[in-house]
Amino acid sequence: MNVADVRKKSPLVLTYANFVTPQFVANTINVIGASPLMSREPKEFEDLVAIADAVVINTGTLQEKEINHIIQLSQIAYDMGKPVILDPVAVSVPFRANAITQLLKNGHVDIIRGNAAEIAWFAQVTFDSQGIDATGDGDVVKIAQKAAQATGAIIALSGTCDVVSDGQHTQTLDVNIQLLSTIVGTGDALSSTIGAFVATDVTVENVVSAMATFKLAGQKATNIVQTPGNFSGQLLDQLFVIKATEVQQFINESVKKHD
Numbered sequence: 001m002n003v004a005d006v007r008k009k010s011p012l013v014l015t016y017a018n019f020v021t022p023q024f025v026a027n028t029i030n031v032i033g034a035s036p037l038m039s040r041e042p043k044e045f046e047d048l049v050a051i052a053d054a055v056v057i058n059t060g061t062l063q064e065k066e067i068n069h070i071i072q073l074s075q076i077a078y079d080m081g082k083p084v085i086l087d088p089v090a091v092s093v094p095f096r097a098n099a100i101t102q103l104l105k106n107g108h109v110d111i112i113r114g115n116a117a118e119i120a121w122f123a124q125v126t127f128d129s130q131g132i133d134a135t136g137d138g139d140v141v142k143i144a145q146k147a148a149q150a151t152g153a154i155i156a157l158s159g160t161c162d163v164v165s166d167g168q169h170t171q172t173l174d175v176n177i178q179l180l181s182t183i184v185g186t187g188d189a190l191s192s193t194i195g196a197f198v199a200t201d202v203t204v205e206n207v208v209s210a211m212a213t214f215k216l217a218g219q220k221a222t223n224i225v226q227t228p229g230n231f232s233g234q235l236l237d238q239l240f241v242i243k244a245t246e247v248q249q250f251i252n253e254s255v256k257k258h259d
Ligand SMILES: Nc1ncnc2c1ncn2[C@@H]1O[C@H](COP(=O)(O)OP(=O)(O)O)[C@@H](O)[C@H]1O
Pocket: 114, 115, 116, 132, 133, 134, 158, 159, 160, 161, 162, 175, 176, 177, 178, 180, 181, 185, 186, 187, 188, 190, 211, 214, 215
């Protein structure tokens, strides 16, 4: 889907959110024309997944007792044919690595969206990080391709250069918008945005469409404001008004295919 399709369909995106950024994520989903809902209560997972169009699992503040909950949520989504997007925040930290290993083994994930260091963990490539942030350098195209082959999921690697790969087909969007990395929660918001864009079809194209919409909104916001506080609001405003035609032009000009 493109952003016009998202506004028409208004998919309900169910997010198992961390406790740091849910307000920003919910606003992002709302302004692009989709419908946000957050829950961490297993007793209502069946009912919520039944009405959801996509399920996003963010493990940013996961606790031990919740590991089984996210596995259960991913299985319910799989049984009901709803796409599952995983945001594996700081996955290389041992407790998180163990939780995600269990989720991949016993649950089901269609798309993994993370920064380069997070995606490198799935590819078993060393990549420097500091908590939630990727700080190292590496071949992000190879890392995304390897992670896709290792997990069977579509990989959405974000950063200066966004990379989307299913292991065979790979597309990149290399546009530097420094202010996007100054706001905590842009990664989480991007993961839930991807949920909205793949609600009808889990494809590399739909993931690229989501990432390009997000990045172009960021680029347009930097033409208006240059500081993080104002940028955060302006990013939401630009996502609210962005047109599918301008995103398509941005994709035509800036997305490269590596097949
Ligand atoms: N230096 C950068 N230049 C351009 N875009 C960036 C940069 N850093 C992050 N982004 C964008 O910010 C959003 C969040 O990505 P990222 O910061 O990688 O996630 P996370 O917050 O999970 O670490 C994505 O849309 C990504 O493309």
